Amino acid sequence: MSNTLFKILVAVTLIFVVVFFAVPLLSIVVKSFFTSEGVSIKSYIDFFKDGTSRHAFYRSLKLGMAVMAISLILSYPSAIAINTINNQTIKSFLMTLIVLPIMTNPVARTFSWLAVIGRNGFINNFLVYLGFHRVRILYTETAVFIGLLQLFTPLMLLSLVSAFENLDKEVILAAQSLGAGKFMTFLKIQLPLTLDGAIMGSLLVFSGSVSAYVTPALLGGSKILMLSTLLYQKASVVLDWDAAITIAVIMILLIFGVNSLVKVILKEVSY
Amino acid sequence: MSKFIMILTITFLVGPFLIIFLASFGENPSLEFPPKGFTLHWYNKVLSMPMFMDSLKLSVFLAIGASLLGLILGVPVAYALVRWDFKGKPVVEFLTSLPVAVPGMVAGLALLKFFVLMGTFSIESTLLIGHTLIVLPYSVRIVKGSLMNLPEEVELAAQSLGANPIKTFFLIILPLIKTSLIAAFILMFIISFNNVPISLFLSGPGITTLPIVMMSYMEYYYDPTIAALSTLLIAVTLIVVLGMQKILGFSKFL
Numbered sequence: 001m002s003n004t005l006f007k008i009l010v011a012v013t014l015i016f017v018v019v020f021f022a023v024p025l026l027s028i029v030v031k032s033f034f035t036s037e038g039v040s041i042k043s044y045i046d047f048f049k050d051g052t053s054r055h056a057f058y059r060s061l062k063l064g065m066a067v068m069a070i071s072l073i074l075s076y077p078s079a080i081a082i083n084t085i086n087n088q089t090i091k092s093f094l095m096t097l098i099v100l101p102i103m104t105n106p107v108a109r110t111f112s113w114l115a116v117i118g119r120n121g122f123i124n125n126f127l128v129y130l131g132f133h134r135v136r137i138l139y140t141e142t143a144v145f146i147g148l149l150q151l152f153t154p155l156m157l158l159s160l161v162s163a164f165e166n167l168d169k170e171v172i173l174a175a176q177s178l179g180a181g182k183f184m185t186f187l188k189i190q191l192p193l194t195l196d197g198a199i200m201g202s203l204l205v206f207s208g209s210v211s212a213y214v215t216p217a218l219l220g221g222s223k224i225l226m227l228s229t230l231l232y233q234k235a236s237v238v239l240d241w242d243a244a245i246t247i248a249v250i251m252i253l254l255i256f257g258v259n260s261l262v263k264v265i266l267k268e269v270s271y
Numbered sequence: 272m273s274k275f276i277m278i279l280t281i282t283f284l285v286g287p288f289l290i291i292f293l294a295s296f297g298e299n300p301s302l303e304f305p306p307k308g309f310t311l312h313w314y315n316k317v318l319s320m321p322m323f324m325d326s327l328k329l330s331v332f333l334a335i336g337a338s339l340l341g342l343i344l345g346v347p348v349a350y351a352l353v354r355w356d357f358k359g360k361p362v363v364e365f366l367t368s369l370p371v372a373v374p375g376m377v378a379g380l381a382l383l384k385f386f387v388l389m390g391t392f393s394i395e396s397t398l399l400i401g402h403t404l405i406v407l408p409y410s411v412r413i414v415k416g417s418l419m420n421l422p423e424e425v426e427l428a429a430q431s432l433g434a435n436p437i438k439t440f441f442l443i444i445l446p447l448i449k450t451s452l453i454a455a456f457i458l459m460f461i462i463s464f465n466n467v468p469i470s471l472f473l474s475g476p477g478i479t480t481l482p483i484v485m486m487s488y489m490e491y492y493y494d495p496t497i498a499a500l501s502t503l504l505i506a507v508t509l510i511v512v513l514g515m516q517k518i519l520g521f522s523k524f525l
Contacts, residue, residue, distance in 0.1 A: 003436055009347035010363070013407075016344060017366045021404050024385035025373060074280045077273035094277075096512050097285050104288070104508045105465045107485040108501035112287035115294040115498065120303035122290055150284055157280070211374030214467050214482075218489065228376045232471070235380055245384075248377040255374065 032242075032249045043246040053243075056230040057250065059141065063226065064209040067148045068202045071156040075201070079160035080190070095161075102154045106214040113147055113219060114138065139221035147215035152208050156201040163197025164190070203262060207255045227251050288505050295498035302495050313499035323500065326484040330464050333480065337402035338410075338459035342452060344403070345410030350440075352411070353418040354426075371408040375468030378405065383472040394475035401469040406459035413458065417451035418444075454519045457511065 035042050047053045085091045101109055116122045117137040124134045137143050167190065175185045216226040225233070227247055235244035290304050295313055297306025317323055348367055352360065370378060379401070386397045425447065429439040445452070470480040479487075489497055 005437060006347055006351065006440075009344075010351045013344040013348050014363065014366060017369065017404065017407070020382070020385070020400050021370055021378070022366060024381040025369075025378070028377075028381045028384060074276060074283075078277040078280045081273040081277035092516055094281060096509070096516055097281050099512060100288070100505075100509060101284050103461055103465075103512050105482055105501070105504045106467055107482045107489075107497075108291075108504040109287075111485075111489065111497050111501045112291035112505075115290045115302055115304045116287050118302060120301065122304040125304065150287070153280065153284060207374075211376065213376050213471075214486070218486070228374065228468075231376050231380065235383075235472075241384070244380055248374075248380050251374050251377055 028245045029249050029252070032245045043242055044250070047243070047246050047250065052225065053230060053247070056225040056227050056247075057254075059225070060210050060227045060251075061254070063141070063145055063148060064206045066145060067152055067209045068156075068205045070149055071153040071205050072198060072202065074153055075156040075160050076198075078157055079164050079194075080186075082157075082161055083164040098154050098157050101150050106151075107218070109151070110147055110214050110218045113143070113150075117143055117146065117219075138219065139224060141220070141224055143219040144216045144224055144226070147219045148209045148212060151212065151215060152205040155204045155208065156198075159197045159201030159204070160194060163194040167193050199262065199266065203259055206258060210251065210255055227254075291498050292502045292505070295495050295502045297495055297498075300494045302493055302498060306495075313495045314503075316496050317500045317503070320496075322484055322488075323481065326479050326481040329478065330481040333398055333402055334460045334463040336399050337406050337463040338456050340399070340403040341406040341410040341459045342414075342456060345407050345455075346414050346452075349411050349414035349418055350444075352415055354423070367411045368408045370404045375405070375466070376471075379468040379472035382469065386473070394473065394478045397473045398470065398478070398480070401473050402463045402466060405466060405469060406463050409459050409462060410455045413451050413455040414448065417448045421447055450519055454515065457515055461508070461511070 032043055033039055033041065048057075082091065082094060085094070114121065118124070119134065119138070121138075123137065127134060137146075171189055171193070172185055175189045180188065210226075211228060212226075213228040213232065216224065216229045217232070220226065220229065222229075222233070227250065231244050231247040231251070234240045234247060294302060294304045294306050296309050296311070297303055298308030298310045298312075299306070345367070348363060351357075352364060382397070382401050382404075386392050392400075421444070425443060426439050429443045430436070434442065465482065466480070467482050467486070470483050474480060474483050485497055485500065
């Protein structure tokens with residue numbers, strides 16, 4: 001059988017991924033639990049003892065949660081509004097605009113914000129025009145939050161738009177014919193039926209925010225560090241490889257931890 | 272109310288792109304909005320600076336190479352996952368989606384450590400391997416989706432008429448999933464072209480991709496050169512996304 005050829009091709013891909021990805025990844029995970037004296041979690045203790053590292057950890061967690069929450073708040077009403085648009089041309093144009101931030105080069109996307117929140121940007125020049133003082137937004141946590149929100153709201157919106165598309169229109173009509181108002185219909189019908197999409201979207205947004213590099217690097221500068229920017233600083237500026245590896249493993253554990261936690265909770269709830 | 276929030280959200284998502292577009296024509300050598308005057312100087316500067324043009328060339332070649340390799344490695348896996356029944360399926364699925372589940376910076380660091388240890392690879396080949404890894408999951412996912420919609424009878428018919436599996440694959444299956452292959456290629460191209468974390472760790476002196484060059488330029492200069500380059504990149508992205516949507520529809524590539 002020439003199916004053998006296919007088996008060889010599949011094997012080639014698997015070997016490629018294992019050799020060049022799984023093994024390098026596993027080796028840094030293993031290495032992070034070893035010191036010269038043997039198995040130890042010393043590098044993790046050092047990480048949490050260090051103020052800068054601890055701050056970066058909490059900041060990643062905090063910004064991940066905040067971006068997730070605000071993108072949910074923006075996306076629910078937006079997804080409902082998009083779903084009520086009947087004109088296909090307008091709808092697909094809006095969808096194009098929504099995916100544009102994820103598809104755009106991250107440096108170009110992030111640089112755009114400098115013209116908005118920078119010293120001579122739109123917001124500051126507007127404030128000066130109105131007679132106020134300039135405010136410092138660039139290189140603050142707010143700037144990083146804004147950048148991450150722009151980058152990850154599309155993911156939430158896409159999850160929710162497709163959740164609403166899969167929702168039977170008759171169910172809503174039924175609720176309304178039984179006397180439910182717009183808000184009650186949302187609370188009792190639309191919200192529970194789109195919850196899966198919202199949770200999927202939330203996980204994507206949280207994981208993405210914790211992983212993102214360009215946004216915190218360009219909008220947060222060297223002071224507002226997240227785990228990803230701290231990792232790069234350790235690896236290439238300070239040349240402390242062991243610390244960089246520890247941060248890398250903490251990032252993996254944080255993301256996989258939150259993802260599996262949510263999945264376990266979902267399983268419990270649905271029984 | 273919900274319409275208002277939608278307009279607000281979309282303005283937030285794309286408003287900065289409009290602002291950087293306008294700011295890129297400003298005459299002032301430091302970025303500002305609203306811009307003063309009108310000049311194409313920054314566009315001229317971008318297009319005449321070898322540092323941008325060389326890295327653009329590398330980025331494009333790298334994206335084409337990684338996407339092609341992504342298809343060559345990904346399509347057989349997608350086919351096996353859809354058509355065959357075997358024990359290790361979840362393992363195969365896990366391994367081929369792993370690169371997208373791991374944060375880019377973590378992947379970049381792991382790859383750098385690995386290649387430093389190996390020592391025999393050139394910078395170009397490590398970049399190509401790294402980029403192929405991060406685009407591979409997308410080729411598997413998209414091609415898998417379109418193979419699932421392809422009835423198995425098509426293959427059985429071809430084979431009952433005497434075509435061997437290889438012939439069936441190249442003459443029947445590949446032409447039938449052509450649109451998904453194109454969609455997968457374009458998406459992989461964009462992902463590789465835009466990648467920062469892998470390139471950040473694996474680039475070397477003189478062999479650097481465009482996003483990395485842009486970032487290091489920004490560390491020293493604050494003029495609208497990057498605004499002009501960003502505008503060009505955003506415009507190209509908009510055209511590609513509009514085109515893909517027109518030809519393929521959104522369900523195909525997201």
